[in-house]
Structure formats: C-alpha cells, structure tokens
Amino acid sequence: MITLKEAMALPKEEIAALKQDLRQKIEAKKDLGAYVEQLTGSEIAEFGEGVPIAVKDNIQVKGWNVTSASNILQGYVAPYNATVIDKMLANGLAPFGRTNMDEFAMGSSTETSFYGKTRNPHNPDRVPGGSSGGSAAAVAGGIAIAALGSDTGGSIRQPAAFCGCVGMKPTYGKVSRYGLGAYSSSLDQIGPITQNVEDAAILYDIIAGHEPKDSTSVNIPHKKVSDKIDPNRKLTIAVIDNYMEEAGEEVRNAILNAIKALEDAGHKIVHKNMINSKYDVATYYIIATAEASTNLSRYDGVRYGNRAPSENLKEMYLKTRSEGFGEEVKRRILLGTFVLSSGYYDAYYIKAQKARHLIKAQFESIFEEADLIFMPVSPTPAFAFGSKKDPLEMYLSDIYTIAVNLAGLPAISLPVGTSSDGLPIGAQFVAKAFDEQTLFDGASSLENILK
Numbered sequence: 079m080i081t082l083k084e085a086m087a088l089p090k091e092e093i094a095a096l097k098q099d100l101r102q103k104i105e106a107k108k109d110l111g112a113y114v115e116q117l118t119g120s121e122i123a124e125f126g127e128g129v130p131i132a133v134k135d136n137i138q139v140k141g142w143n144v145t146s147a148s149n150i151l152q153g154y155v156a157p158y159n160a161t162v163i164d165k166m167l168a169n170g171l172a173p174f175g176r177t178n179m180d181e182f183a184m185g186s187s188t189e190t191s192f193y194g195k196t197r198n199p200h201n202p203d204r205v206p207g208g209s210s211g212g213s214a215a216a217v218a219g220g221i222a223i224a225a226l227g228s229d230t231g232g233s234i235r236q237p238a239a240f241c242g243c244v245g246m247k248p249t250y251g252k253v254s255r256y257g258l259g260a261y262s263s264s265l266d267q268i269g270p271i272t273q274n275v276e277d278a279a280i281l282y283d284i285i286a287g288h289e290p291k292d293s294t295s296v297n298i299p300h301k302k303v304s305d306k307i308d309p310n311r312k313l314t315i316a317v318i319d320n321y322m323e324e325a326g327e328e329v330r331n332a333i334l335n336a337i338k339a340l341e342d343a344g345h346k347i348v349h350k351n352m353i354n355s356k357y358d359v360a361t362y363y364i365i366a367t368a369e370a371s372t373n374l375s376r377y378d379g380v381r382y383g384n385r386a387p388s389e390n391l392k393e394m395y396l397k398t399r400s401e402g403f404g405e406e407v408k409r410r411i412l413l414g415t416f417v418l419s420s421g422y423y424d425a426y427y428i429k430a431q432k433a434r435h436l437i438k439a440q441f442e443s444i445f446e447e448a449d450l451i452f453m454p455v456s457p458t459p460a461f462a463f464g465s466k467k468d469p470l471e472m473y474l475s476d477i478y479t480i481a482v483n484l485a486g487l488p489a490i491s492l493p494v495g496t497s498s499d500g501l502p503i504g505a506q507f508v509a510k511a512f513d514e515q516t517l518f519d520g521a522s523s524l525e526n527i528l529k
Contacts, residue, residue: 079220082277085129086170096223097130097174104175104221111196112206112216114147114176126167130174131281132216132225136183136259137268139163139173146259147191148181150402151383160257161292162226162268162285169284175222178212181404182374183230183261185209186475187466188237190406195463198241200501204460207237213271214241218502224272224281228258230265231362232455232479235491238271239455239504242493244521245271246278249511250486251296253282254289260373262366263294265483275492275521279304282514296512303515309522314346315507316448321478324355326458332495332503333454339527340452345520350444350451355477357433362480363473364417364430371414377402409469438485441508450520451508454478455491459501479506488514490521494528 085096104113114135133139136146138156140163145151163173180190188196188211196211198204199219206215210227214237217225227234229247238245246269253268260266270281283304289295317337322330341347379385379398386397403411417426444451456475466472482489488509495503507524509517 079273080223081273082129082224082280085223086280088129090127093127093129100130100174100221107219107221109197109202110199110215110219110221111178111194112212112219112221114145114178114193114212126172128167128170128172130223131166131171132175132177132213132222133163133173134210134213134225134227135176135179136228137162137226138257142176144176144259145192146182147179147193148402148404148407149192149384150377150398152192154383158257161254161289163257165285165287171284177210177216177222177225180209180211181407182259182370183209183228183233184370184406184410186232186236186472187463188212189463190404192404198460200242201460201499203462204501205240205463207240207460209233210245210271211237214238214243214245217241217243217271217273224270224277226268226285227271228266228268229483230261230366231483232476234269234271235455235479235489235504235506236476239491239493239506240460240502242502242504243271243273244275244278244490244492245269246282246490247482247488248282248286248514249488251294252286252300252488252512252514254287254292254295256289256292256295262369263373264369265366267483275490275518275525276304276307278490279307279518298512301515303518306515307522308519309526311519311523312344312346313449313516313520313523314348314447315340315520316348316350316444316451318352318451318453319349320351321355321453324457324477325454328497329454329456329458329503333505336494336505336524336528337452340524343523343527345523348448350448352440352481353437355481358437358481358484359473359477361430361433361437362476362484363413364426365434365484367410367414368418368427369414371411371418374407374411406469434484437481441481441485441487445510449509449516453506453508455504455506459497459503482508487511488517490517492521492525494524
C-alpha cells in the first residue's frame with residue numbers, strides 16, 4: 079500500500095485512480111468488516127478530491143450517517159464537519175469511508191458494534207482490538223492509506239498494536255474534540271493510525287491545533303513535527319520494570335529485545351516502577367463511566383436517532399434507550415450513574431480524581447530523569463473472539479494504556495515483534511505533555527533500528 083507521504087505527492091488524476099483501486103480492495107476484503115455496512119450507499123461517498131483517509135464512525139463528516147456503531151443513532155446524518163475533517167480538507171486529504179468500532183467507543187475488541195465484528199487481518203479468528211478496531215484493521219489490511227481513530231483509554235494504541243501498525247494519541251487538548259462523539263470528555267483524543275511513524279507525524283500535524291469552538295482545545299501555537307523528526311537523537315528512556323513483569327512471556331521478550339536494541343543504538347535506559355496498574359484500572363473506569371453516563375443522557379429518542387414506538391414520554395425514554403444501547407454501553411451507563419449518585423460521589427468519584435492526580439504526578443517524577451517512557455501496550459497479542467466473556471477480564475486488556483489518558487500525555491504504539499503464531503506485538507512510547515517531537519524522534523529511532 080502506498081504511504082500517506084507518497085500519496086500526498088500524487089497529482090489529482092492519480093489520486094482518483096487510487097480511490098478506485100481502494101474501492102476494489104475494500105470490496106475484495108469486505109469479510110474483514112473494517113468498514114461499517116461494507117461501504118454501501120453513502121458510506122462509499124468521497125468528500126472532495128484529496129487523498130482518501132478512513133474515518134472512525136464517531137467523527138462527524140457533513141452529510142454522512144455517523145452512528146458511533148450504535149443502534150440508537152441509526153438514521154442520524156451529520157450536519158457539520160468535525161474540526162479534524164475541516165483541517166484534512168484544507169490540507170489535501172479527504173474522508174473516505176466510515177470504519178467500524180466498539181459501540182460509543184466502549185470496548186477493547188470491536189465486538190460490541192451494532193454492525194458486527196471486525197476481524198484481525200493477521201488472523202480472522204482474532205480480534206483487531208478496540209475501540210478503533212476498524213481503523214486499525216483497514217490500515218493493516220491494506221484497504222486504507224491511513225485512518226483517524228479516537229483514544230479514551232488506549233483505543234488507538236491497542237488496536238494498532240494488535241494489527242501491526244502505528245497508532246498515536248496526542249497530548250490532551252492538542253487535537254480538537256469538536257465533532258467527536260463524546261464518551262469521556264476529559265480523556266478522549268482523536269489521533270492517527272498509519273503504516274509508519276512518519277505518516278503518523280504528518281497526519282498529526284494536519285489535525286493538530288486550536289479550535290475556538292472547543293473548550294478543551296489548548297490555545298497554543300502548533301509547531302510542526304513531521305519535518306523535524308530526528309531518528310539519530312540520543313534519548314534517556316525509562317523502562318517500567320513492574321509492568322514488564324505483568325506482561326505475557328512473548329510480549330515481555332519482544333519488548334526486552336527492543337530495549338536492548340535501543341541501548342545498543344546509544345540511547346540511555348533507566349529503570350523505574352509505577353504504582354500497581356490495578357489502581358489505574360479502577361480510577362479510569364470510575365471517571366470514564368461517570369462522564370459517559372452524563373454524555374449519553376442526550377440519546378433519548380427526542381432529538382435524533384432511533385425512537386422506539388411508545389404510548390407516552392416515560393415509555394419512549396425507557397424503550398428507546400433499552401432497545402438502542404448495547405449491553406456494554408448499558409453496563410457503563412449504570413456504573414457511571416452509580417458512582418455519581420448521592421452517597422457514593424465522595425466515596426468513588428472524588429477518590430478517583432485524587433488517584434488521577436497521583437498517577438499524573440508519578441509520570442512527572444519519571445520525566446524529571448527521562449525523555450520518554452517505554453512500556454507494553456497490552457499484556458498479550460490479539461486474543462480470540464469470545465475468549466473474554468467476563469467484562470472485568472476485558473477491561474484488564476487496557477492496563478498499560480489508560481494511565482496515559484488519565485495524565486493527558488502523548489503516546490505512540492508501534493510494532494516491535496511477532497508472536498509464535500504470527501500475531502503482531504506492539505510497544506508504546508510516552509512523552510511529556512506537548513512534547514510530541516521527542517515522541518516521534520524516539521519512535522522513529524526504534525522503527526529504523528527494527529527494520
């Protein structure tokens with residue numbers, strides 16, 4: 079597949095031919111389930127003459143059905159573009175097809191989608207990760223040049239790791255959330271999923287920047303990073319030893335090999351520990367579900383989306399939400415409502431916010447001695463469909479990614495090895511807030527070393 083950098087250098091007529099070629103490949107690989115509804119009807123619509131970029135189904139594209147892979151939003155047509163879409167259009171890119179996802183970005187396997195599952199391009203019996211599984215599968219499967227995803231607790235980095243591509247989560251506030259379907263407003267970030275580190279930097283540069291309509295957008299000038307990537311820059315990289323101990327054997331060995339390669343290339347490795355990841359999980363799921371219960375209260379059958387036939391208002395609310403939301407979404411709404419309820423707010427939500435402050439502080443402490451942190455993305459490679467029937471077991475697949483969102487830091491995952499059964503293994507770099515340049519320098523260095 080042509081890279082994003084190469085595609086952006088093509089003349090218009092060759093971009094048109096590229097889109098036609100992509101359509102044929104998407105049709106040939108429709109069993110992958112990477113695109114919702116297999117690009118029938120409006121889902122194959124192209125927007126402008128730019129380089130085609132796949133877009134996760136929770137990012138508004140004017141005139142498209144945008145549903146967050148949920149039954150409750152069937153029939154909704156986006157009346158405006160998300161900021162990232164306007165930025166793409168202004169820079170020679172165009173949205174091209176909606177990618178599948180876990181319903182309302184709630185999941186780690188893209189199994190909760192209203193449209194059905196997406197398969198991992200490396201093994202159709204394995205999950206592609208989630209919630210941006212469709213975007214990662216499309217890129218890894220050669221049916222997207224690059225894609226946009228969203229990352230609330232690892233939803234870009236984990237599917238990128240499972241599918242063997244590059245996934246980048248920007249610093250919170252660097253990429254506008256305007257036009258992104260909200261799951262957890264203080265954690266969500268839009269970011270790129272690409273074939274290589276340089277393409278991720280190029281797409282990040284295009285979508286980053288301040289948006290006055292977005293109260294969570296940081297009002298600082300964006301400094302371009304893609305033209306200044308330095309893979310030869312020597313960095314101090316912190317390795318989280320207790321995270322390594324918790325990872326599966328194949329993941330641990332692949333990451334240890336990558337660490338040795340970094341050290342042999344002249345990077346300085348320092349060893350650190352972080353608080354037990356179980357505290358990250360508890361903190362994340364209290365804060366994320368609390369914000370989700372608030373954000374999803376607007377989906378009630380009154381203003382948009384599906385409305386269940388009802389005799390009265392109370393019945394309409396009850397039937398619309400009961401029939402419109404999937405089981406995982408209902409579970410998280412109930413949990414979020416509980417932790418915000420009278421008598422439990424202080425015991426859970428306030429305590430979680432205090433724990434979030436401690437998590438952020440421990441990252442800051444490590445960054446006093448290191449330029450980057452290097453750690454696993456997931457304890458295992460991609461798991462089999464249906465193998466995690468217990469929701470709590472599924473939640474633990476995010477143990478290495480969620481702390482980054484709680485701290486609002488930038489991170490990037492990239493392939494570092496392959497399991498014994500041919501599945502990709504990924505690892506992630508984490509950088510200081512707003513230090514995306516160092517993040518891409520380190521990731522580019524490792525990518526070059528492992529080629």
